[in-house]
Amino acid sequence: xxxxxxxxxxxxxxxxxxxxxxxxxxxxxxxxxxxxxxxxxxxxxxxxxxxxxxxxxxxxxxxxxxxxxxxxxxxxxxxxxxxxxxxxxxxxxxxxxxxxxxxxxxxxxxxxxxxxxxxxxxxxxxxxxxxxxxxxxxxxxxxxxxxxxxxxxxxxxxxxxxxxxxxxxxxxxxxxxxxxxxxxxxxxxxxxxxxxxxxxxxxxxxxxxxxxxxxxxxxxxxxxxxxxxxxxxxxxxxxxxxxxxxxxxxxxxxxxxxxxxxxxxxxxxxxxxxxxxxxxxxxxxxxxxxxxxxxxxxxxxxxxxxxxxxxxxxxxxxxxxxxxxxxxxxxxxxxxxxxxxxxxxxxxxxxxxxxxxxxxxxxxxxxxxxxxxxxxxxxxxxxxxxxxxxxxxxxxxxxxxxxxxxxxxxxxxxxxxxxxxxxxxxxxxxxxxxxxxxxxxxxxxxxxxxxxxxxxxxxxxxxx
Amino acid sequence: xxxxxxxxxxxxxxxxxxxxxxxxxxxxxxxxxxxxxxxxxxxxxxxxxxxxxxxxxxxxxxxxxxxxxxxxxxxxxxxxxxxxxxxxxxxxx
Numbered sequence: 001x002x003x004x005x006x007x008x009x010x011x012x013x014x015x016x017x018x019x020x021x022x023x024x025x026x027x028x029x030x031x032x033x034x035x036x037x038x039x040x041x042x043x044x045x046x047x048x049x050x051x052x053x054x055x056x057x058x059x060x061x062x063x064x065x066x067x068x069x070x071x072x073x074x075x076x077x078x079x080x081x082x083x084x085x086x087x088x089x090x091x092x093x094x095x096x097x098x099x100x101x102x103x104x105x106x107x108x109x110x111x112x113x114x115x116x117x118x119x120x121x122x123x124x125x126x127x128x129x130x131x132x133x134x135x136x137x138x139x140x141x142x143x144x145x146x147x148x149x150x151x152x153x154x155x156x157x158x159x160x161x162x163x164x165x166x167x168x169x170x171x172x173x174x175x176x177x178x179x180x181x182x183x184x185x186x187x188x189x190x191x192x193x194x195x196x197x198x199x200x201x202x203x204x205x206x207x208x209x210x211x212x213x214x215x216x217x218x219x220x221x222x223x224x225x226x227x228x229x230x231x232x233x234x235x236x237x238x239x240x241x242x243x244x245x246x247x248x249x250x251x252x253x254x255x256x257x258x259x260x261x262x263x264x265x266x267x268x269x270x271x272x273x274x275x276x277x278x279x280x281x282x283x284x285x286x287x288x289x290x291x292x293x294x295x296x297x298x299x300x301x302x303x304x305x306x307x308x309x310x311x312x313x314x315x316x317x318x319x320x321x322x323x324x325x326x327x328x329x330x331x332x333x334x335x336x337x338x339x340x341x342x343x344x345x346x347x348x349x350x351x352x353x354x355x356x357x358x359x360x361x362x363x364x365x366x367x368x369x370x371x372x373x374x375x376x377x378x379x380x381x382x383x384x385x386x387x388x389x390x391x392x393x394x395x396x397x398x399x400x401x402x403x404x405x406x407x408x409x410x411x412x413x414x415x416x417x418x419x420x421x422x423x424x425x426x427x428x429x430x431x432x433x434x435x436x437x438x439x440x441x442x443x444x445x446x447x448x449x450x451x452x453x454x455x456x457x458x459x460x461x462x463x464x
Numbered sequence: 465x466x467x468x469x470x471x472x473x474x475x476x477x478x479x480x481x482x483x484x485x486x487x488x489x490x491x492x493x494x495x496x497x498x499x500x501x502x503x504x505x506x507x508x509x510x511x512x513x514x515x516x517x518x519x520x521x522x523x524x525x526x527x528x529x530x531x532x533x534x535x536x537x538x539x540x541x542x543x544x545x546x547x548x549x550x551x552x553x554x555x556x557x
Contacts, residue, residue, distance in 0.1 A: 075542055078534055078538055078542065170516065171515040171519065172515070172516055172518070172519040172522075185515070211526055214522075216519075217516060217518040217521075218518070218521075218522040218523070219518045280499065283497040283498075283499050283500050284500070286493060287500075294474060298475070301475070303543070303544075303553055304542065305542035305543065306542070306544070307544070313554055314554055314557075315553050315556045318553065318554050319475050320476065321477055323474075323476050323477075324478060327476070329482075329485070332474075332476055332482070333486060333490065333493075335474045336470045337490060337493060339474040340465060340470045340490075340494070341497075343470070343473060350497065352510055353500050353501075355511050355512060356508040356509070356510045356511070357500055357503060357505060358510075358511045359508055359510060359511035360503075360505070362515070394489055394493060395493060410515070436516050436517075437518070
């Protein structure tokens with residue numbers, strides 16, 4: 001099939017399913033068809049003609065980039081994020097921008113100002129978040145790959161809840177130039193794929209040093225795709241057994257424990273490891289992430305872009321009203337919490353303390369990786385929960401990220417791979433967290449696992 | 465926590481209903497994060513700055529050569545109110 005008919009088919013599917021799934025905030029038919037016309041006459045690239053969905057907090061020139069927020073509902077990005085530019089240069093075609101929790105703050109997609117995306121396995125359930133729309137776009141078969149972003153698990157958790165692969169890279173692996181900042185010491189661009197190979201192909205294109213993002217590291221980008229079929233013999237997987245206790249859903253525990261056996265059958269060895277400070281991850285995260293967010297989101301004031309409240313006769317009033325009307329409740333809660341922990345007299349009690357415990361969380365990983373190549377845990381403590389189930393209880397929502405958040409605190413990479421379905425037919429994911437720059441090893445393990453144990457089922461809503 | 469005071473610091477004009485909603489929620493979150501107080505961490509170095517050794521070693525300066533920029537028209541194109549090459553805001557005083 002030609003590129004143009006493939007892309008038309010993709011866009012038709014996106015438009016057909018979106019009333020049910022709400023996974024896209026904008027579908028870019030005109031842009032995508034113009035790109036196909038350009039590609040038909042241009043040189044080959046590694047992702048030539050591949051349709052990609054992009055989370056709506058990643059800048060795409062000329063396209064809406066709303067961050068799932070009313071305050072940016074009319075914002076059109078004035079430049080491409082580096083990851084987007086590299087995708088375009090490789091021949092990929094962006095077909096739309098995806099739904100998300102407002103400013104990536106949430107674990108269910110319910111804090112989006114434009115309504116929650118729905119889980120294609122069960123439309124009464126959340127897809128996870130914050131990159132819920134990208135996860136749904138891939139899980140529903142509209143695209144093979146999508147970009148998301150992670151601050152505390154926002155790619156891995158929705159990947160788990162939607163039955164697909166989701167990768168959070170090492171801090172500094174993928175440029176964040178053009179990713180609207182939430183918490184700068186934690187934010188990463190991540191990748192969703194129907195398979196690990198899809199993720200590897202995209203990672204190889206977008207990873208690497210970028211002069212526009214001084215936090216990207218000058219570390220060689222290996223050929224990830226060529227590492228996928230490596231033998232797992234000689235690889236060691238660490239199991240932190242103390243994390244398989246309280247708060248973990250029984251069905252999730254069973255499937256994840258079964259996956260350990262599967263990895264052993266594939267040749268990997270397993271060893272017990274301890275991550276004693278991991279249980280403090282959520283507390284550390286909600287101090288550091290909110291503190292950084294309160295600073296990063298100060299720029300939304302109704303002056304240079306986005307929404308401005310009407311009828312404010314005076315400048316200061318205009319700032320207050322714009323932010324009051326422009327932000328939703330979860331964003332306000334986090335901005336206020338961050339303002340509080342940084343406010344005069346509280347810095348040492350909260351922020352400085354959190355940075356110390358963060359150092360201990362990282363030390364846990366450094367010690368553990370002396371014994372193993374990857375650490376295996378559940379990705380999420382439960383399968384996809386019902387829409388509305390946790391929306392009145394912030395702490396219960398925050399605990400959805402208990403298994404993912406510590407990798408963001410430490411800066412190490414992690415991947416979620418489907419490892420089975422619950423009795424109700426909802427996907428369960430297993431997470432592998434690796435040492436710094438070990439994305440190739442994680443993708444290799446995930447690929448071998450998914451080939452040996454494919455998820456032999458499709459969601460009830462599928463483009464197919 | 466005086467939520468109304470914190471909102472003011474954060475440039476948010478919150479309503480009475482929001483004060484009632486956020487006050488208990490934020491008290492719960494603060495109580496939750498205060499579990500860190502049970503740890504003895506006096507001698508631990510706080511983790512500030514880069515996360516990876518390689519990131520720390522990466523040279524981040526570039527040659528001081530002027531490059532292109534958005535330009536005035538494009539830079540103003542997304543502003544809620546712009547006039548004669550400026551961002552326009554309500555009166556300050």
